[in-house]
Amino acid sequence: MVSQILLIFLIITWPLLFLLKCIIVETRLIDGSDNNAIDPTAGIPQQPFLRSISSLNFNPDSSPVTSPTDFLGLNPNGSTIIKCTDKVPLGMYPMPRCVSNIMCSYHVQPYDFNELSSYRSFRRTSHFLTFFGQFIVSDIALSRSTNPTYPIFLPADDPFYDPNPNSTESPYQVNVPFLPANRSDGNNDTNPVTRNPLLSGKNLVTPFLDLNNIYGLSDQDAIDRLRDTSSNRGKLKTSIINGEHYPQKNLSNGNYIWGSTSEISYNIFLLAIQTIWIREHNRLCDELYQKFADSWTDEQYFQEARRWVIAFYQKAVAEEYFGAVLGRPLPAYQKYNPDLKPGIDTFFQTVTFRYGHSELSDFYRIQDEYGDTLYNLALNDIKNFTLLEQFGLERVLWSIILQRQEEVDIFFSDSTKKYISPDLSTYDLVAFDILSSRDRGKDIFSII
Numbered sequence: 001m002v003s004q005i006l007l008i009f010l011i012i013t014w015p016l017l018f019l020l021k022c023i024i025v026e027t028r029l030i031d032g033s034d035n036n037a038i039d040p041t042a043g044i045p046q047q048p049f050l051r052s053i054s055s056l057n058f059n060p061d062s063s064p065v066t067s068p069t070d071f072l073g074l075n076p077n078g079s080t081i082i083k084c085t086d087k088v089p090l091g092m093y094p095m096p097r098c099v100s101n102i103m104c105s106y107h108v109q110p111y112d113f114n115e116l117s118s119y120r121s122f123r124r125t126s127h128f129l130t131f132f133g134q135f136i137v138s139d140i141a142l143s144r145s146t147n148p149t150y151p152i153f154l155p156a157d158d159p160f161y162d163p164n165p166n167s168t169e170s171p172y173q174v175n176v177p178f179l180p181a182n183r184s185d186g187n188n189d190t191n192p193v194t195r196n197p198l199l200s201g202k203n204l205v206t207p208f209l210d211l212n213n214i215y216g217l218s219d220q221d222a223i224d225r226l227r228d229t230s231s232n233r234g235k236l237k238t239s240i241i242n243g244e245h246y247p248q249k250n251l252s253n254g255n256y257i258w259g260s261t262s263e264i265s266y267n268i269f270l271l272a273i274q275t276i277w278i279r280e281h282n283r284l285c286d287e288l289y290q291k292f293a294d295s296w297t298d299e300q301y302f303q304e305a306r307r308w309v310i311a312f313y314q315k316a317v318a319e320e321y322f323g324a325v326l327g328r329p330l331p332a333y334q335k336y337n338p339d340l341k342p343g344i345d346t347f348f349q350t351v352t353f354r355y356g357h358s359e360l361s362d363f364y365r366i367q368d369e370y371g372d373t374l375y376n377l378a379l380n381d382i383k384n385f386t387l388l389e390q391f392g393l394e395r396v397l398w399s400i401i402l403q404r405q406e407e408v409d410i411f412f413s414d415s416t417k418k419y420i421s422p423d424l425s426t427y428d429l430v431a432f433d434i435l436s437s438r439d440r441g442k443d444i445f446s447i448i
Contacts, residue, residue: 027303027306027307028210028306028307028310029219030210030212030215030216030217030218030219030221030222031044031045031206031217031218031219032044032045032206032207032208032210032212032342035208035342036338036341036342037336037338038338038339039341042341042342042343043206043207043208043342043343044206045203045204045205045206045212045217046202046203046204047202047203047207047343048200048201048202048203049141049143049200049201049202049203049343049344049345049346049349050200050341050343050344050345050346051200051345051346051347052345052347053345053347053442066091066092066093067088067092067093067094067095067096067153068082068086068088068089068092068095081156082095082153082155082156083155083156083157084097084098084101084102084155084157084158085157093438095152095153095155096152096428096430096431096432096434096435096438097152097153097154097155097158097179097428097431098155099430099431099434100412100417100428100430100431100434101155101158101159101417103410104410104411104412104430105411105412105414105417106119106411106413106414119406119407119409119411120404120405120406120407121359121404121405121406121407121408122407123324123327124404125324125404125405126400126401126402126403126404126405127269127359127361127364127400127401127403127404127405128397128400128401129321129324129325129359129405130269130356130359130360130400130405131267131269131270131272131273131400132273132321133321133325133353133356133359134266134270134356135213135270135273135274136209136317136321137353137356138205138213138258138260138266138270139205139209139210139211139212139213139260140205140206140207140208140209140344141203141205141207141344141348141349141353142203142204142205142260142261143184143201143202143203143204143349144202144204149180149181149182149183150181150182150183150435150439151178151179151180151181152178152179152180152181152427152428152431152432152435153178154178154179160417160418161179179426179427179428179431179432180427181427181432181435183439184200184201184436184439184440200346200440201346201349201350201440203343203344203349204260204261205217205260207342207343207344208342209310209313209314209317210310211259211277211306211309211310211313212259212260213258213259213260213274214226214236214259214274214277214278214281214309215259215306216259216260217259217260222302225257226248226257226259227298227302229298231298232294232297232298232301233285233286233288233289233298233301234285234288234298234299234300234301234302234303234304234305234306235281235282235285235301235302236248236278236281236282238278238279238282239256241389242389242392244389244392244393245275245278245279245282246271246275246388246389246393247271247274247275247278254386255385256271256274256385258274259274266383266385267382267383267385268382268383268384268385268387268388268391268396269364269382269396269400271385271388272388272393272396272397272400275388275393276393276397277309277313280309280312281305281306281309282305284304284305284308284309285301285302285305288301288304288305289301318330346440347442350433350436350437350440350442351433351437351442354433354436355408357412357416357429357430357433358406358407358408358409358410358411358412359405359406359407359408360379360405360406360412360413360415360416360429361379361403361405361406361413361415362378362379362413362414362415363376363377363378363379364376364377364379364382364399364400364403365377365399365402365403366387366391366395366396366399367395367398367399367402368395369395369398371402378415379413379415379416379419380415380419380420383420412429412430416428416429416430417429417430417431
């Protein structure tokens with residue numbers, strides 16, 4: 001009788017134990033594969049952005065719709081003679097820089113603080129939302145530009161840049177004929193004859209909320225660059241500065257190392273959010289080690305901590321970020337749909353998620369524990385990532401939590417019009433967004 005009961009018990013419990021074991025050891029693959037039942041490779045890096053809206057906005061030769069400066073209105077030295085007040089010829093669109101200057105500027109004095117405050121968030125949402133959104137973008141959509149160049153020409157009446165190098169009209173204008181820009185990467189082909197004319201762009205990362213900006217793009221990538229395998233606790237590498245843990249640095253140049261690319265340094269607020277997740281991962285590893293000690297391998301610790309951190313991150317995005325941005329929670333999850341191909345639509349990456357540029361301010365206050373301002377950082381100054389170490393993580397986070405972001409609208413801060421990129425090129429974020437939209441064949445927004 002006892003043996004029969006034991007046999008029945010094993011028959012009932014063995015499948016359950018096997019299923020439990022499968023659940024425990026199953027982990028999300030770092031490279032994004034095996035997320036779709038129909039196409040296991042859907043969602044891996046280096047995939048073209050999806051295109052749900054057909055390309056309506058190309059010329060017959062696959063070039064973007066033109067502005068007057070594309071074919072006419074240029075001086076021999078390459079500067080423009082077209083002004084923003086000139087009539088746009090039929091079949092052409094306004095110069096991106098003119099749209100930026102006329103439609104998207106504040107048109108207030110720089111020290112009119114009362115008027116400037118009227119452009120800040122009506123819902124009083126903070127700049128933490130601004131940079132958390134940028135962090136999400138770096139996780140799900142990273143593209144690159146390539147040849148050929150497609151410059152942003154400057155109007156002759158530009159208030160900041162003077163496209164005529166021989167002009168002496170204003171000592172405050174910067175003499176450049178155009179702002180540098182390149183067309184999107186189509187099919188990873190720089191040959192103008194064979195390259196993909198639609199230029200949907202290519203996503204260099206996975207489209208999932210999986211923190212590949214923390215964990216890398218493959219198992220080997222994580223081991224080679226990001227994981228501290230010497231500890232046997234599954235931890236991520238860090239740099240210890242002033243007794244605090246920060247993302248690891250490249251010792252040859254001092255730059256922080258970013259998970260999804262070999263190396264990148266955006267700004268101190270983005271790096272602060274990255275630091276939160278790295279510290280949480282390592283904290284969980286220590287907590288798990290207190291329970292399992294050396295009975296677990298380094299891989300088990302890494303994957304279990306990673307699983308929890310991604311879950312925390314996804315919950316924060318779904319229940320807090322989207323709720324604050326959209327003003328309502330996401331609709332309830334229904335069921336898995338294998339026909340829904342995982343990926344990022346080029347319209348979302350090129351247009352929708354660029355809304356964050358309108359949230360940027362000209363200055364960011366670094367504040368102490370009493371809310372008093374210690375420093376005012378200009379938009380270009382926040383790219384000095386060493387300031388994160390000088391101010392400390394807690395102070396940097398409190399500072400962006402206490403400052404209202406700009407309202408999401410058609411207006412952009414003045415500093416975005418003369419933004420200095422990491423390669424020290426000066427460009428206009430608004431004009432660049434408009435040019436990128438045309439480059440990828442997006443129609444005017446009132447039609448879409």
